[in-house]
Amino acid sequence: MPKGFFITGTDTGVGKTIMAGAVIKAINYLGITAGAMKPIESGCGKEGDTLIPFDGMFLKQMAHMDDPITLVTPCCLESPLAPISAAEEDKVEIDPVELRKAFLKLCMKYEVMVVEGVGGLMVPIKRDYYVAGMARDLGLPLLVVARPGLGTINHIMMTIRVAQQEGLAVAGIILNYSAPPQQSPAEQTNPKLLAQICPVPVIGIFPYLKNMAEEAVERTAIKNIDLELLKKYL
Ligand SMILES: Nc1ncnc2c1ncn2[C@@H]1O[C@H](COP(=O)(O)OP(=O)(O)OP(=O)(O)O)[C@@H](O)[C@H]1O
Ligand SMILES: [Mg+2]
Known part of the structure; x- marks a missing residue:
């Protein structure tokens, strides 16, 4: 069975990529090697005819991987849309079997894998195939990245x-x-409320970082992520 985490979010833009990097650093701190993947990335940049997956590149760098970026992000889409729509716009076919093959190849090399999803669990990849299905196909437990303030409990x-x-x-x-903390009542009370009503533990509260350098993410991850809870899954 593959080990590691599938990083999903309550929404797009909540910090999945940065938190995937943080989780990689926390895992490395425990003396365990971690490979990374962002199997599908839409809204890629373009250099000439080549699509550049910025999330994939960031994760590759955080995990210090020497693998080709095509293995980290096998499916690059140009349109900044849900994969099902981006693939249609870009006229490409997303093949979940190919994505899993790339994943299993990396699983052979790294002790654990940290895989970033796309948006949230119900983002459509293909007809009748959602991010939740991709998480199931890869067989990794989820880590859910969420905003700290008002509205997050529902999400x-x-x-x-x-x-x-x-x-x-x-x-x-x-x-x-x-984003910088607002010191709002919701931000202050949400962790306690989650502890009361949510069946899943909050394993970290990650602060706003002005400096996103690798060392800063690493230092903050080690300090703010519950390593004992992570270890249970490694
Ligand atoms: N803890 C943080 N401190 C400062 N900036 C942050 C933090 N977390 C995320 N950001 C910033 O917020 C933005 C969104 O973060 P990120 O790209 O990781 O989100 P995402 O969930 O991966 O988005 P997507 O759905 O596009 O993949 C980025 O500009 C990132 O630098
Ligand atoms: Mg991302």
Whole structure:
């Protein structure tokens, strides 16, 4: 069985890529090698005729991988849309079997894998195939990245509900400050409320970082992610 985590989010832009990097650093700190993947990336940049997957490149760098970027991100899409729509726009076919093959190849090389999803669990990849299905195909427990403030409880609870319905294990939630804290009542009370009503533990509250350098992400990850809870899945 592959080990590691599938990093999903309550939404796009919540900090999945940065938190995937942080989780890689936390795993490495435990003395375990981690490979990374962002199997599908839409909204890629373009240099000449080549699509550049920025999330994939960031993860490759954070995991210090010498593998080709085509293995880290096998499916690059130009249109900044859900994969099902981006693939239609770009006139390409997404092949989940090929994505899994790339994943299994990396699994042979690294002790664990950290895989970033696309948006949230119900983002469509193909007809009748959602990000939740990709997480199931890769066989990794989920880590859910969420915003810390008002509205996040609803998004977290719906994500957990979908994960349960799909039979996906959820290792934990990371509340990530992708914007400076507002010191709002919701930010201050949400961790306690989640501890009371959410069946899944909050394994980290990640602060807003002005400096996103690798060392800063690493230092913050080690300090703010519950390594004992991570270890249970490694
Ligand atoms: N803890 C943080 N401190 C400062 N900036 C952050 C933090 N987390 C995320 N960001 C910033 O927020 C933005 C969104 O983060 P990120 O790209 O990781 O989100 P995502 O969930 O991976 O998005 P996508 O759905 O596009 O893959 C980025 O500009 C990132 O640098
Ligand atoms: Mg991302």
